[in-house]
Amino acid sequence: MGTKDQLIALLEENGREFLSGEQMATKLGVSRAAVWKAVNSLREQGLPVESAPGGGYRLAPGADWLDENSVQRHLEGEYPVRVFDEVDSTNLAGKRWAIDGAPHGALLVAGRQTQGRGRLGRHFVSPPGGLYLSVVLRPRETAAASVLITAAAAVAVCRAVSELCGIELSIKWVNDLFVGTKKCCGILTEAGTGMESGSIEYMVVGIGINLTTRPVDFGEARETASSLYPGGVAPVSRAKLAARVHQRLLEAFDTLETREFLTEYRDRSLVLGKMVTVMVKCPYIAKAVEIDDEARLVVEKADGRLESISYGEISVKM
Ligand code: BTN
Numbered sequence: 001m002g003t004k005d006q007l008i009a010l011l012e013e014n015g016r017e018f019l020s021g022e023q024m025a026t027k028l029g030v031s032r033a034a035v036w037k038a039v040n041s042l043r044e045q046g047l048p049v050e051s052a053p054g055g056g057y058r059l060a061p062g063a064d065w066l067d068e069n070s071v072q073r074h075l076e077g078e079y080p081v082r083v084f085d086e087v088d089s090t091n092l093a094g095k096r097w098a099i100d101g102a103p104h105g106a107l108l109v110a111g112r113q114t115q116g117r118g119r120l121g122r123h124f125v126s127p128p129g130g131l132y133l134s135v136v137l138r139p140r141e142t143a144a145a146s147v148l149i150t151a152a153a154a155v156a157v158c159r160a161v162s163e164l165c166g167i168e169l170s171i172k173w174v175n176d177l178f179v180g181t182k183k184c185c186g187i188l189t190e191a192g193t194g195m196e197s198g199s200i201e202y203m204v205v206g207i208g209i210n211l212t213t214r215p216v217d218f219g220e221a222r223e224t225a226s227s228l229y230p231g232g233v234a235p236v237s238r239a240k241l242a243a244r245v246h247q248r249l250l251e252a253f254d255t256l257e258t259r260e261f262l263t264e265y266r267d268r269s270l271v272l273g274k275m276v277t278v279m280v281k282c283p284y285i286a287k288a289v290e291i292d293d294e295a296r297l298v299v300e301k302a303d304g305r306l307e308s309i310s311y312g313e314i315s316v317k318m
Contacts, residue, residue: 003030003038005069011049011059012237018056062212062233066111074243077250079105087132088115091190091206094134098192098202104138105250109242116208119175119188120313125221129213129231131238134206135249146189146203147310148256150175151295153187153205155261156248158268161209164236164244167228170270173288173297173314177209178270181318182226185209207245211238259293266291276314278307288314 001009006028010019025032039049039057048060071081080102087093090108092115097106110132116124126132137149157177158169169177169184177185188206193199210218210227211234218225228234234241252261266272271288278284278299286299286307296308 001069003028003034004042005073007035007038007042008047008065008070009073011057011063014058016058016061018052018058020056024057064234064237064239066109066238070237070239071107071109071242074240075107076243076247077105079103079107079246081107081109084108084110086110086112086114089113089117089206090132090134091117091188091204094136094204094206095190095192095202098136098204102136102202104136105246106136107133107242107246108135109133109238111238113208117188117190117206118186124186124188124208125218125225126208127213127217129211129217129227131209131211131241132206133242133245134204135246137203137205137253139200139203145294145310146191147174148259148295149203149205149253150187150189151265151291152252152256152261153189153207153249155264155268156252157185157187157207157209157245158264159248160241160244161228164241165228165234169268171265171268172270172316173291174295179226179228183224184226184228205249207249209241209245211241262291262293262295265295270318271297271314271316274316276316278309279313279315288316 021032021035024035043049047065048063049057050060051057068081068083087110090110094108112128113126113132116126118124154171161167161169172178175187176183186208190204191200192202194201212229212232213227214231215222274288275285276288278286286301289300290298292298296310298306298308300306
């Protein structure tokens with residue numbers, strides 16, 4: 001880590017306490033002039049650093065430095081990371097990287113996307129203020145269906161957000177996370193199959209969390225979408241949140257066989273026990289009665305017959 005990265009780490013660790021130039025110089029083993037130079041350079045690059053009247057520095061509330069080092073610093077374990085200010089889609093970039101040999105757990109993070117991909121071929125609005133990330137997974141032989149991996153990812157995000165933001169999210173089957181009555185996170189799992197083997201070689205789990213996105217930036221989607229801190233300041237940096245989501249996702253992925261995460265998935269469900277519309281060719285209304293061990297939604301139709309849904313969409317009155 002260079003002086004600038006060490007300095008960011010130091011300021012982050014110190015939170016709202018001021019650190020004098022001298023303290024910083026001693027901790028980093030550099031001169032005070034070097035600290036001063038690094039602080040100014042970081043300010044020029046957009047990091048809001050506050051100065052105390054009598055000397056000393058601290059990060060301004062909401063300071064949110066996003067680069068590979070800041071993500072790596074918070075990561076559990078050794079994984080390669082790529083960070084973009086802007087990218088077409090972290091899922092697309094993840095697939096390109098997977099084809100190029102990205103290992104299990106490789107992480108991509110972006111501050112905004114120009115071609116954010118949603119489920120069912122939709123566009124995912126991805127303005128600044130959101131956290132967009134994808135994780136490359138290399139499933140083992142017994143790889144589960146993508147619906148199960150998506151469910152694991154949903155629980156992983158809920159856990160990370162609960163731990164770092166103190167906000168409890170609900171899950172609308174299968175991949176939408178809600179804060180109150182509005183969607184604040186979407187998940188898209190895509191798979192790549194080997195040409196010769198025909199088996200799944202990699203999966204890319206993409207997660208878009210609306211963190212501080214302003215309502216106006218959602219465009220038409222603002223009726224149904226929201227963010228955790230609309231137009232405000234998050235208590236956690238995107239780098240730290242991305243790293244925690246990554247950690248919880250890999251942990252949940254390791255329990256795919258035992259389905260450990262499904263209990264929490266069911267507990268956080270917004271749809272269980274409610275009447276939902278199943279959005280198929282001929283939409284029908286049914287009661288959501290269960291989420292089975294494959295993370296399929298079991299609905300009871302008007303005639304009492306049960307149907308298990310593993311793909312597609314439902315709508316539910318909030
Ligand atoms: C949905 O709600 O339909 C799924 C949205 C998934 C969005 C995330 S943002 C990060 C990753 N990159 C993408 O292009 N899509 C996923």
